[in-house]
Amino acid sequence: TCASSPVPHIKPSVTITHSQAIRQSTASPMEIGHHNHIISLYADDIILFLDNFDTSIHPIIKGFDHFSSLSGYKIYWTKSALMPLNNVHTDVPIPVYIQSKSSFTYLGITIYKYIYKINRDNFNTMLSKIKSDIHRWRNLKTSLQGRINTVKMNILPRLNFLFFMLPLCPPSNDIRSMIFSFIWDGRWPRVHLNTLALKPAHQLFTYMEPTSHLIRDSR
Incomplete structure (x- = not known):
């Protein structure tokens, strides 16, 4: 380089x-x-x-x-x-x-000669930062819509950057669990994930599934 x-x-x-x-x-x-x-x-x-x-x-x-x-x-x-x-x-x-x-x-990506280290270190570093942010945000009095907007405007852009820069599979289950727990403020979910991910015309709140583009691009 x-x-x-x-x-x-x-x-x-x-x-x-x-x-x-x-x-x-x-x-x-x-x-x-x-x-x-x-x-x-x-x-x-x-x-x-x-x-x-x-x-x-x-x-x-x-x-x-x-x-x-x-x-x-x-x-x-x-x-x-x-x-x-x-x-x-x-x-x-x-x-x-x-x-x-x-x-x-x-370009913000740490490159190693071993692919598994590229995936592990970059995603782990990003997820650790997001988890730290979520821990701080839990102290804020935020509505359900506010938490969804926080995910869409703050968390998803950071994740999407890695998704498109690294041709590797992200830890999808960990990402979904972390984001869904934040959206429902650690409580039991009242709405199924698939319902939250519907188009805006069909619901009041819109949530973008963080790994949906991977499914779309693989078709």
Whole structure:
């Protein structure tokens, strides 16, 4: 992952041009399934997927240097990180200092080389924060509609971010239990979950099932 700093007048098309140059370079992309992946780009946050590290890293660094001389972008290599997925080529010399890490954060998601850790740590961290918030909110005198709106406007956006960023199954039962307990203020539910999730035209209160989009997208 690389951190870059742009000059004020840089145009987005310049970054897109550089990303295309990386795709066409001699660096070896990482093959996942039947697709080749070499770069993910969001604003000035860049993540590279490299195979054959010993032969791929040098054309990448050379390309960044050339890009910097043309665009004004400067790559802060000391703020960048390498995450080896295996022990091969871990001692390859490179012309710049890039620290090696077992994890890094990209767009708010902590990335590990093991998929189970990505799922476990990101969801557990988010659920712990939500549970802490719910514990504080229980002291507030809030109506049923207010608690439902809190779920829709505060909790669901945070969960949906993880749902769409991570192609992994969330702990659906834990999420439903936590949210439903908050909606009914820890008391026995008076309305079934499926009834609460009906469209607004059919009921007074509207609750959006937090994992409903996963069912929809899998069809």
